[in-house]
Amino acid sequence: MVMLMTQPSYLKDLNEQQLAAVTAPSGPVLVLAGAGSGKTRTLIHRLAYLVEEVKLSPAHIIALTFTNKAAQEIKSRAAALLNRSSANLGCLIGTFHSVSTRFLRRSASQLGFPPGFSIYDQADQLSLIRTIIKDLGYNQREVSAGAVAGLISRSKADLLSPTDYKERLGSHNKFTSLVAEIYGRYQTALFKNQAMDFDDLINQQVKLWQENSQLLRQYQERFSYILVDEYQDTNHAQYLWTKLLVGPAANLYAVGDDWQSIYSWRGADFGNILRFNQDYPQAKIYKLERNYRSTANIIAAGNAVMAPAEFKTDKKLWTANAAGRPLKVVELYDEISEANWVVEEIINLSATSDLIKGEPMYLPDQETGLLPDVGQGSWLYQGDGRELAGFVVLYRTNAQSRALEEACLKKGLPYRLVGGTRFYERQEIKDILAYLRLLINDRDGASLRRAALTPRRGLGETSLDKIISLAQTQDVALLSSSLSNHGLSGSKLAGWQSLIKLYNKWLQLLPKLTVAELIDEVLQSSGLKKELLDGSAEGKARYENIEELKTVAVERTPGQGREALIEFLTDVSLWQDQDELASKQPGGLTLMTLHSAKGLEFDTVFLVGMEEGLFPHSSSFSEPKELEEERRLCYVGLTRARRLVYCTYATNRRLFGSVMLGLPSRFLGDLPRDLIDFQAPTPF
């Protein structure tokens, strides 16, 4: 270990524990950190430390995250520490999926895939499974494709192959044996389409490394230091991926908080973080329990909510920050008055807050010129949105955003909805991407299906499915004229042949065109443009979305030809984050689910819908483990706040048309009385 003669400036503002973690010796290191304790910060500083003091070449370092946003943040902050631009930082920083895809593209041929294999997202996966369910003679109502997809994905996260699944669970009951059958067919279908789903992007690389020790050793030598953020979110496949890559040297620096594990429903196993010491017996473990973010009252509330939890590491978050104000708990009549109350409180706070200066936002009455009474429905927001950056409204389910959006619209409060329909999930975007994917992967049936059906060219689903299965049996490219016995005639044949002609033309143009130019060309000659610009406002908006996609292409992959297109398609498949696009919009109140709030912080947090059955959600009641995940979700929500926390619940929430009688959430009951300022029922 390097002795530091003079302490570099970037180590000066770390506390004792943080400094110990950052300068820990080589080998496995676990930083078990609480919310707001600067855990990601230690990871960034560790990276800088390895480069500056250990004199490790950045080319040997990988930093892995779960979201692109986190990767971006690490990249830019590490670059700042090292006085470099983030473009020539030299480290590989990205999500597990993007890094693994990068590796996989290199050695895909060993698995029988071309380097340009398609990446199937959840929607592609679902439609593939639906087809299989139909082929097996079931309809959608009998067998839920979503449920099957979930089970398959969980099995893949646990590295259970279709055969493993069949052996272990196949004979369990009728449903599991059906799932086993579908799973097997699904994997075959993926292979025929030369496609991988998100789970495969991790699993297949694990498989490659397990089967080829020489390849593994190459990677281990090339990347000798691995840093993992949010380690509690790793599933078994990602855990193994990491373990294989770090190898015997085990230079792994993992950072995480088991209290913030909220993704076990998608396979994340926070046991990975609890078992760290068993996996790496020589591990150094550092605990960061000091919180720098929140007031002492908020921290006390977080500790109180977690106190009844059974499955957790012992930890007591503490802070030197002032006590601050008590948490405000407000009972409201229904979801509409809840939303109105929240929006009015935000208008009020943003106008009067001592932290956020702004003009009063009451509108004078038009006739009398007097400020209106401070009653319901009388305030209108008049700021420019920037002062709203400190506020967030968090809810358990996306459906709850509706009432809040309506309240914002009514009061003229600008808002930013995080989540909802993501950019790359839009119909028109998927359509154009399907055309592009076909140019790289001529076996991609799901993309052919989409492309050939939009715009309509006389070919229906039935004919297409026939062509696809025929081509896959004959093992020829989908859009090839050598496909025999397709039995098409008349307008169907004409449509098919015109598509082949177009396709061949694009293939010829491909090497000379940039991605943006290619999008233009496809848009034009496929007839997509004509179909979108039919004069309707909706069509125009959709066309503009494609223009937006072009902008992304120009910025991210300015190059020409096949390689650039593969890079672009990988990028848009793995970067489904709409935040980058949303952040171009002017500021506003942020509305999002509790899940998407992880890793963020706000001055003031509103937790709405704190009712039994909604939060904790009723589906978690039967399983203590699931109930605890809700508890952790509550902890995550509370600890997003720097200064103020509001919890609201409605006594008469409308859900699916009927009214649900709401009792206050048990989590509210876990908060000590002296931390709470309870507001009595408001008159309705």
Added chain:
DNA sequence: CTTCCTGCCGTTTTT
């Protein structure tokens, strides 16, 4: 191939 009607069902969601 499209459109219209009926009836069912309802977390969280990144990559």
Added chain:
DNA sequence: CGGCAGGAAG
């Protein structure tokens, strides 16, 4: 309530 699967009819 509202979105979507799926069947029937155009």
